[in-house]
Amino acid sequence: MQRSMGILGTRWKPIIIYTLRDRKARFGQLDALIENISRKVLTSSLKELEEDGIVLREEFKELPPRVEYALTEKGKALIPIMCQLAKWNEEYYEEPAPLIL
Amino acid sequence: MQRSMGILGTRWKPIIIYTLRDRKARFGQLDALIENISRKVLTSSLKELEEDGIVLREEFKELPPRVEYALTEKGKALIPIMCQLAKWNEEYYEEPAPLIL
DNA sequence: TAAAGTAGTTACCTTTGCGTAACTATCAAA
DNA sequence: TTTGATAGTTACGCAAAGGTAACTACTTTA
Numbered sequence: 001m002q003r004s005m006g007i008l009g010t011r012w013k014p015i016i017i018y019t020l021r022d023r024k025a026r027f028g029q030l031d032a033l034i035e036n037i038s039r040k041v042l043t044s045s046l047k048e049l050e051e052d053g054i055v056l057r058e059e060f061k062e063l064p065p066r067v068e069y070a071l072t073e074k075g076k077a078l079i080p081i082m083c084q085l086a087k088w089n090e091e092y093y094e095e096p097a098p099l100i101l
Numbered sequence: 102m103q104r105s106m107g108i109l110g111t112r113w114k115p116i117i118i119y120t121l122r123d124r125k126a127r128f129g130q131l132d133a134l135i136e137n138i139s140r141k142v143l144t145s146s147l148k149e150l151e152e153d154g155i156v157l158r159e160e161f162k163e164l165p166p167r168v169e170y171a172l173t174e175k176g177k178a179l180i181p182i183m184c185q186l187a188k189w190n191e192e193y194y195e196e197p198a199p200l201i202l
Numbered sequence: 203t204a205a206a207g208t209a210g211t212t213a214c215c216t217t218t219g220c221g222t223a224a225c226t227a228t229c230a231a232a
Numbered sequence: 233t234t235t236g237a238t239a240g241t242t243a244c245g246c247a248a249a250g251g252t253a254a255c256t257a258c259t260t261t262a
Binding site for chain 2: 001002003004005006007008009010011012014015018035036053074077078080081082084085086088089091092093094
């Protein structure tokens with residue numbers, strides 16, 4: 001478990017994996033699909049996920065350049081887990097009580 | 102998903118939940134069961150997990166004091182997910198290549 | 203020649219996560 | 233009166249995570 005969390009224990013990486021659950025995506029698409037993430041964190045997270053064998057980076061030698069990101073087998077094995085996590089929130093989420101000022 | 106990760110997206114919280122999957126535990130037990138965690142992070146993580154309705158803190162008015170932590174229903178719903186995460190690592194973990202010096 | 207599109211990078215800064223070590227409070231037992 | 237046990241807290245600081253804004257490189261199109 002400690003090793004799993006060493007790889008995934010950040011705010012954004014599971015979200016990136018979840019976003020790639022049913023599609024490949026280009027860098028710019030990920031940036032648009034994932035709200036509030038900065039390009040910098042997206043870059044570094046993708047790089048680390050690639051090093052950990054979860055994401056595959058495919059570069060097309062075209063102009064303008066195109067790069068596609070997809071999950072590896074190891075990454076795909078996480079899809080059901082990420083989906084359950086999303087579902088867990090839907091079941092148990094409660095609106096925070098409104099503040100009376 | 103962003104909300105799930107807002108709650109769980111740290112290195113230690115999922116490990117705490119995983120440790121509580123099959124037992125209640127006292128503060129000192131958690132500290133002993135979870136290797137390398139500091140008491141400070143344990144304290145603050147437990148406090149936040151309690152605020153988020155995942156962990157229940159039960160204080161016994163005894164001497165010396167006793168406090169037990171257990172998962173709520175919301176927390177118990179995470180058990181299968183955490184177990185799958187642990188299993189995922191067992192299946193896909195590879196020893197890092199030894200460095201030749 | 204300038205603008206537009208893709209996939210980043212770089213510099214700089216703030217916040218959060220986390221660690222270590224020492225300290226507190228309470229009461230019982232030695 | 234000192235020690236021991238439990239469950240923390242406090243002070244201090246480092247490193248990682250994360251954000252913003254500006255900049256790069258390349259080539260096509262206007």
